Amino acid sequence: MDVNYPLNKITQALDEKSIAAAHKNSFNVDAEIHGYSDQGVSNAIEYSEVAPKNTGGVFTKAFLDEYKIRAVQTGRTIEASDTKCTGLKAIFHSSGRIKFIVRKSIRGKNVYVSVGSYPEFSINNAREHAFKIIQDLKASVETYGERFLTHSKMTFNELVDEYEKSVLSTGVKRSANTDLSKIRKYLRPLLGAKKLAGMTEADILSYLHNLDLKPATRNRHLALIKAVFTWAIRMGYISRSPALYIKALPEVTSDRRAMDDSQLQRWMDVCxxxxxxxxDHEALALLMFLALTGLRLGETRHLRLEDVDWIRKVITLRHTKNGKLRRVPVCDKAFVLLTEQRQHLGDEGWVFPGKGTDNPVSEPRRLQKRLCEAAGIPPFTIHEMRHTFATKLIESGADIHTVKDLLGHSTIKVTELYLHASPARYHEVVNRAMG
Known part of the structure; x- marks a missing residue:
């Protein structure tokens, strides 16, 4: 059996049962408190209240059963050591629960790491898991020395401070502003006070479960948390991520609505x-250009007149989703619109400038809603104009790889979603086959 099985098992769903299971299999870690408790580091039982240090033997089912009975009868917590795996301990609670932990002395400080509960973790599983934990701890100490012990006192807020300074403030990460918003509104208030060394998988599961957000948005929170902990491991703040085994929630793909030919024509007539x-209505020009090119709003807002090849009818997008420069040919109608913009703006600057500012035009989402109302059609979003463009390409017989390149998809799998969302392209085939 995979030693990580219990951890994988509790991450299958974000519900009350999985969180309870995670708490059952978690254990707080603290490099300076010589004790442990189900209630957390702040209520840890001092080592003097536990059975003598030399209590131990080779862990067997009979051994564990005997000490479980002893803990229940005496009403005290007992610790026993496995003589077959140095560092592996069993904690027998007066409630009858048994937990495996690793206790390792590092430069005079005791470090406690959770392994799991018995019998969810078998004795052999616990030994294998403990061995890996000990190897990880040794590697961290060899790499980071005293820094490893100093970092064990850190709170999650302090870690996030370092992450913001070293990663989010550099301008390299395109989602930096979004990440900062999540940190400010959610992570700091809900997780910030927790001690880094004591954070468990259960803490992360509970955080995600309590977010009143869609599964896709909660997955973005999980991705950010994992990124923070991955960076923390690289920097030597921790040796293992408490979010390592948490899986993303299934995301329900939203309906990819697209205008039909009649709706698109009515919308264009209003425009x-x-x-x-x-x-000189720049926001209106931007929306029309998006409908004619299928480009992303963020990419197109930052298009500059200097990035238009007026001979080849090609534009260069520099502010792209993946950060890579992209060149896109535009249709004749879109090129005419660009030419009209050039006539009243000149040869330099934003193609769609904001009024009274040096920035490009603001996102025209309200204008899009008014246009749909004036055209007497449902309120299609700006991104659904992109779906409309993709659907028209596919239904016109365009090759899927051409569609992928024009839309700027990273993989063909994303483009294939448009194929399945466009039943009209199949009608000709089935009619020909059955006609």
Whole structure:
């Protein structure tokens, strides 16, 4: 059996049962408190209240059963050592519960790490898991020395402070602002006070479960937490991530709505009519350009006139989702729109500038809603204009790899979602086959 089985088992679903199981299999770690407790580090039982240090022997079922009875009868917590695996301990609680832990002395400080509960963890599983934990601890001490012990006193808030300074403030991570928002609104208030060395998988599961957010959004929180702990391991603050075995929640793919030909024509008619009355309406021009190119809003807002190849009818996108420069050919209608923008803006600057500012135009989401209302069609979002463009490409017979390149998808799997969302492309095939 995989020694990680119990950890994988409790991460299958974010519900009350899985969180309770995680708490049952978790154990607080503290490099300076010589004791332990189900209630956490702050209520740890002092070592003097536990059975003598030399209590121990080779762990067997009979051995564990005997000490369990002894703990229940005396009403005291007992610790016993496994003489077959140095460092592996069993904690017998007066309630009858048995927990495996690793206790390792590192430069005069006792470090406690949870292994799991018995019988969920068999004795052999516990030994294998304990051996790996001890090897990880030794490696961390060899690499980081005294820093490893100093970091064990750190709170999660202090770790996040370092992560913000070293990662999020450098401008390298494109999601930095979004991450900072999550940290400020959620992570600091709910997890910040916890001691880094004492954080468990159960803490992370409980945090995610209590978020009143969609599964996809909670998965983004999990991804951020994992990124913070992965960085912490690299920096030597911790040796193992408490979020390592937590799996993302299943995400229900939303319906990929797209305008039909009639709806798109009515929407474009309204855009043309409004633009004739106000030719310098940059937000309107931006929406029309998005409909004609299928580009992402964030990429297109930051398009500059210098990045338009006026001979080849190709634009260069620099502010892309994956950070890689991308060149995209545009259709004749989109190129005419670019030319009109050039006529009243000149050869430099934003293609779609904001009014009275040096920044590009703001995201025109409210304008999009008004356009749909004026066209007498359902309120399609700006991103659904991208779905509309992709669907029209597919239904016109465009090769899937061409669609992938035009949309800027990282993998063909993302593009395939548009294939399945467009039943019209199958009608010709089935009619020909059955006709």
């Amino acid at each position: 043309e009519r409004w633009r004739n009355g106000k030719p």
